[in-house]
Amino acid sequence: MSGRLLSKEINPNTSKAVIGVFAPCDPRIDDQSRERCNNLVKHVADSLSGAIKFPDGSAAEVVYSDVLVDLEPQADVVAKQFLEAGVNILVCIPDTWSFPQLTTISLLSHFPKDIPINFTTGNSATRPGVVYTHATNGAIAQYGKLSHINIGSWPDKGQNPEMSDETKESLIDWCYGAATFQGLKGKRVIVFGHDSMGMETALPHVMETRNRFGIEITRLDMKLLADMLQKESYDKEELQKLKNWLFSHAKDRIEISEEKDEELLEKSLALYLIIRDLMKELGAVGGGFMSQLEWGSDDRGIQLPVADIMESLFNSTFDHNGEKEVIPFATEADVQGLLTQLFMTWLSGGNPPLFMDFRKVYGTEDAKQLAESQSYSAKEDDKWLEKGFVDGVNSGSASFNWATKPGASEKEVLSKISFPKAVDYFYYLGNSVHFVSPGEIKGVAARLSYSSLSGMFSMLWDEAETVELPEKIARQVYEGANPTWPHTFVVPKYASMVEYKQYAPANHFHMTWNLKPARLQYWMDFTNTLSLTPWQERPVFIEGEDRPLPLVYLLNGGENRTKIKLAGK
Incomplete structure (x- = not known):
């Protein structure tokens, strides 16, 4: 044999x-009830199909x-069907009572212990699938495995019951957490x-990132990029296309005062093409660029844009080239910032992230002083004046999309952006990106961190809104920091400014934007990431926003x- x-x-x-x-x-249950079970399974599968999107536009299969x-033999059959299909996320739909150890627990033995499993059931007394859910979830929790339950609603009677909208939404949120966890492995x-x-x-x-998230970090020297710029290792026709595209949208807002400025702009655009192709070659889902100090602000070396x-x-x-996948990218080689953006982009189905300095925090008194300095009379809906705000600002990584509200067209977005010459530490080498984000953009503001003491990652987060x-007053704020960079004024929902x-x-x-807390919480459960919300105004559990606490934690x-x-295991 061979x-x-x-x-x-x-x-x-x-x-x-x-x-x-x-x-x-339950193998003893009548044929009509068994048919109903199968109809429910198909209904749930059809409801989930196409609903969990990845940043590249594809959907989870x-x-x-x-x-x-019914019993161990069927558990083995279904497990083998799933293994052959590459299943790495399990959704169990109990509509009848059955025997936990002989069914789902036997099925689970075929899979790694960290496989996500969700029990979604109606709250029925007729054929008590909810009883099965509690019995099985309780048994799984006792042997130390994480599982989540979704006690939802569907009709007690009828051969073709359908989940309520709330039940479906909760399940989709869970699936986003699970798909981000499993989809980013490797x-x-x-x-x-x-x-x-x-x-x-x-x-x-x-090592910690590899062990906890299954993500590999490839590190390349910036010398490669400098060499490729020098050798002009990029498609010159595409560079011209990129430049023409930018000029067609913003020529009057691109600061080019000297002949060398246009050359520097072209080099910075060529850098995008070079890195894009390198990332595609290696199949990267995110990236980061060190820049400071060696690249462009240490005058002992050759200054680059x-x-x-x-x-x-x-x-x-x-x-x-038109619409594209968001590839989370971090300035200053901030890997923990990159990972934060990566996870939240996937959890939101591909929404663009915003990378910001945690710059000046304007408390209530600071905000009042700003208003007084401009003789501004407060209005009822001035959240920035009532609570204070953070001036989020950084020279790089600010997604163009954050210049407008979600859903704006490419033309509308770029009409709000200017490209002044870089200042301060960067010796006017190339162009910055400048805009001021509009208000009323809601989402989650967060930051991943790591502790060598526990060997664990944690995520500090709060819901937030732009103002x-x-x-x-906006001009006074951004000119006091850096007028050539993007600025987004952020107000946390629960955290006080102190x-x-x-x-x-x-x-x-x-x-x-548009990232729901429950999705982030589910993902933190799967990755065993500590959830940090030390805000005294935030309740421990907010019904309709948070995921219910898994039983294994209790x-x-x-x-x-x-x-x-x-x-520690």
Whole structure:
């Protein structure tokens, strides 16, 4: 005998998140009830199909089995069906009572212990699937595995019951957390340069990131980029296309006062093409660029143009070739910032992230002084004046999309952006990106961190909203920081400004619009990431916003205590 040579044709869904939907059932139950179980499984699979989107526009594959898991033999059959289909996320739809150990628990033994499993059920007394859910979830929690339950609603009677909208929405949120967890395993990010400016909060914790998230960090030297710029290792026709595209939208807002300025602009645009092609070659889902100090602000070396436009393009939903996938990208080689953006972009289905300095925090008194300095009379809806705000500003990585509200066209977005010459440390080498974000953009502002004491990652987060300051006051704020950079004025929902100032884990923070807290919480459960919300005004559980606490946490003394215990295993 000889070994079998595998085909070089790889299934495109290999290593992606694949959701498997199944139902347990009692072998003694009548045929009509069994048919109803199968109809529910198909309904749930159809409801999920196409609903969980990845940043590249594709959707998580959803498969289902019409073999009802009555006993161990059926558990084995369904498990093998799922394994062959690449299933790495399990959705169990109990509509009848059955026997936990003989059904789902036997099925789980075929999969890794960290496989996400959700029990979604109606709250029915007729054929008590909800009783099965509690019995099975309780048994799983006792042996230390994480599982989530979704006690929802569908009709007690009828052969074709359908989930309520609320039940479906809760399940989709869970699936986003699970798909981000499983979908990013084996993926790669690329970081150019070493640890910028010695920022310990930005270090690439290579082994910990690999072990916890399954993500590989490829590190390349910036010398490669400098050499490729010098050798002009890029498509010159495409560079001209990119330049023409930018000029067609913003020529009157691109500052070019000397002949060399246009050459520097072209080099910064070429940098986007070079890095884009390198990232595509290596299959990277995110990136980072050190820049400071060696690249453009150390006069002992050869000065090279700033990378602001390049970084913004990666984080945007379009470029000169039209609509594109958001590739989260971090300035200053901030790997923990990159990971924050990466996770939140995937959890939101591909929404563009905003990379910001945690710059000046304007408390209530500071905001009042701003208003008084411009003789501004307060209005009822002035959230920035009532609570204060953060001036989020940084020279790179600001997605173009954040110049307008979500849903704006490419033309509308670029009409709000200017490209002044870079100032301060960068010796006028190239162009920055400048805009002021509009108000009323809601989402989550967050920051990933790491502790060598616990060996764990944590995520400090709060819901947040952008605010729009009166024009004169906004100008006073951004001119007091840097008038050539993007500015986004952010108000946290629950954190007081004193808390916000004191608890920031780094000098950068990140925001993604239309990201629901429950999705982030589910993902933190799967990755065993500590959830940090030390805000005294935030309740422990907010119904309709938060995911219910998994039972395994309650049985082991609380969420953080359980996660720390799991990390020590």
